[in-house]
Amino acid sequence: MGLFKRFFKKDKKKKKEDKGKKGIKISSNYNKNINQIKNILKDCEDVIYREFTVGSEQNYNFAIIYIDGLIDKKLISDYVLESLMHQARELEPNPKIFKNKLYELCKKGNIAATEIKEAQTIDEAIDYILAGETILILENYPKILVISSRGWPVRGLQEPQTETVIRGPRDGFVETGKYNTTLIRRRIRDPKLKLKYMKLGVRSKTDVAIMYIEDIANKEMVEEVKRRLKDIKIDSVIESGYIEQYIQDNYYSPFPQVETTERPDAVAASLYEGRIAIVTDNTPFVLLVPATLTTFLQSSEDYYERWIITSLIRLLRYVAALIALLLPSLYIAITSYHPGMLPTELALYVAATRDGVPFPAFIEAFIMEATIELLREAGMRLSGPIGTTIGIVGGLVIGQAAVEAGIVSPLMIIIVAVTTISSFAIPNYSFATSFRIVRFAIMLSSAILGLYGIMLGLLLLGSHLVNLKSFGVPYLTPFVSTGITWMDLKDAFVTYPIPKANKRPKFTNVVDETRTDEENTIKAERGDEDDRGQ
Incomplete structure (x- = not known):
């Protein structure tokens, strides 16, 4: 019996959930519909209820409901209220037709809005209200009209702040x-x-x-x-x-x-x-x-400039990514474990610059990298001019003061500066941030095992990237994928001339691989020649 009750309760609960999903039905009672909406949207003082009457011989109650600030009031006033309150009264239609087809008359004849829909339930009507639409309720009709009237404030089109280009369009997305x-x-x-x-x-x-x-x-x-x-x-x-x-x-x-x-x-x-x-x-x-990894290292500007220039810039990005990832770790490994790898004069110079520095190379690098990250974060959270000033002045002042105080060596300042500049060369902010995070992990491994630690860190990083996928596509495409053409591999490092790039990248398993239809182009050229001949 207990088992039966358990299943019975579940079925009953499921029926209630299904009933809740259907929503509240729209009634033919005009006042009941309005009261249901008021009960759901109670204590919402920005919800406007405008009731009025339509008809010359017999008045019919109407109501529009919307949220103040989300709609275009001029549209509702000029093309909905004026049409219903003035033009409909002057028509004086047949009372019987007016009574039976009032809903269709309003929907197809009197409301001069570009988009009109119907709400099937009260809950759906409320969703439309909250989305910035205006609903129209008619007396004695179990239907609700939804009038497209969105008109909230919108930020003007501006150039994207995070993806600036020298050549290319200047418009960017907004919040709408x-x-x-x-x-x-x-x-x-x-x-x-x-x-x-x-x-x-x-x-x-x-x-x-x-x-x-x-x-x-x-x-x-x-x-x-x-x-x-x-x-x-x-x-x-x-x-x-x-x-x-x-x-x-x-x-x-x-x-x-x-x-x-x-x-x-x-x-x-x-x-x-x-x-x-x-x-x-x-x-x-x-x-x-x-x-994929290659898409994060590409910029839309790569295809607007000449391919030779952008190819060099794209190769420079790969070099910058390696510098941002490995340069501090190489400094730590060589100065701490493998100074014999340096030429004698350079090794003596490095030893002289570190004379008097009380910290090992790892602590020295960690302090400066953490300081730069703090300056970068502080500069991003402040307004443009102030943020730029803090970034420049803070870096100069703190770096110079740290060298004079003997906390870090001058070479460490150069290493950190080059690493930071290289991270800015990566076009995508999220991808550049990933390199900043992994850099600290490789720095730690190099402090423990030297160059062997760097190799171990790179092996772990490589194994992670090989197994990583984005919607089933390997992250290191086109380097690890099968069926990739030589052109795809070249396009990962350099920009291919657009007239020669007649195939789409294959990493997305596209349906149509061809960018240009040579047969149609030839037919079009022949057609033009025939027209000229005639």
């Missing part, structure tokens, strides 16, 4: 998702560009858009992105970082597996490569998946 998808659509005038909306967050109900090009992106990867987003169970999604941590393959790894960008041109270029963009409302950062 609709504007961000528009900026992407402006660059991709292709009907194959698909956009799928979903809401994440049980309470926040944040709008999230998935964008991909249908005949380029891999369908299995698109479905995997949708599945991971649907599996997110959280009460609120404030920023795209929440989504990033949920959908990445390994959230214990210091390396990011989802690329973030503020640039619409970077998103458009990634979509043409078969990648998938995730646009989140309330943030200017768009997520791109899958992501």
Whole structure:
């Protein structure tokens, strides 16, 4: 009997949950609908209830409900209220038709709004209100009209602060998702560009858009992105970082597996490569998946300048990444364990600069690296001019004072300065931060085992990166993947001339690998010649 009760209670509980998911039904009783909305949105003084009547011979009660500050009041006033309150009264239609088809008359004839939808339940109507829409309730009709009227304040388009370029577009994403998808659509005038909306967050109900090009992106990867987003169970999604941590393959790894960008041109270029963009409302950062080590070391500007220049710059980034990762560790290992590797004169100079320094090389390097990280963090949290001043003055003053006090050697100041500058050469901030974290671990291993410690740290780092994946794509693609062409491998280090780059990268398993259709180009040229001949 107890077992029966247990299953019976579960079934009963499940029925209640299913009933709750359906929501409150819309009633034909005008006052009941308004009272239900008021009960749910009680103590919300920014919710506006505007009741009025429509009709010349017989008055019918109407009500619009919206949140002050989230809607375009001029649109509601000029194209909804004026149409219903003035123009509808002047029509004087047949009373019988007016009574039976009032809802259709309002929906199709009197409201001059560009987008009108229907809410199926009271809960759905409230979701629309909270999203910045206006709902219209009619007397004696079990339906609610939803009028598109979003009009909250929006930040103007500005150049991205974290991804500045010398040559390229200057517009960046803003905090409104609709504007961000528009900026992407402006660059991709292709009907194959698909956009799928979903809401994440049980309470926040944040709008999230998935964008991909249908005949380029891999369908299995698109479905995997949708599945991971649907599996997110959280009460609120404030920023795209929440989504990033949920959908990445390994959230214990210091390396990011989802690329973030503020640039619409970077998103458009990634979509043409078969990648998938995730646009989140309330943030200017768009997520791109899958992501690999090479994509983090590339910049959208690489394809705007001539390929020879950008190839040299891209190689310089790889050198900068190695310097940012290994230079302090090499200093510690050589000065502490392997001074014989240096030429005699250089070894004597290093020993002379360290004369009087009371700390071993590891403590010396750790103090200066930690100081630089503190200065960098302080400069980022302050306003532009003040942050720049603190970074420059703080670095000069603290470095000079540390040398004069005998705490660190002058060579250590140079090592730290070159390491910091090299980390700034990495285009992606999250990826550069990962190198900063791993650098401290390799410094510790070099302090214990010298060069052997560095090799051990690199082996552990390499094994981690080899096993790391982003949506099933190996993180070290194209270096460890099968089926990768020689062109993909070259494009990882240098920029290939665009006229010769007629194939898309294969790491996303794209459906359409060809960038240019040579057959269609030849046919078009022949057609032009025939037209000229005629």
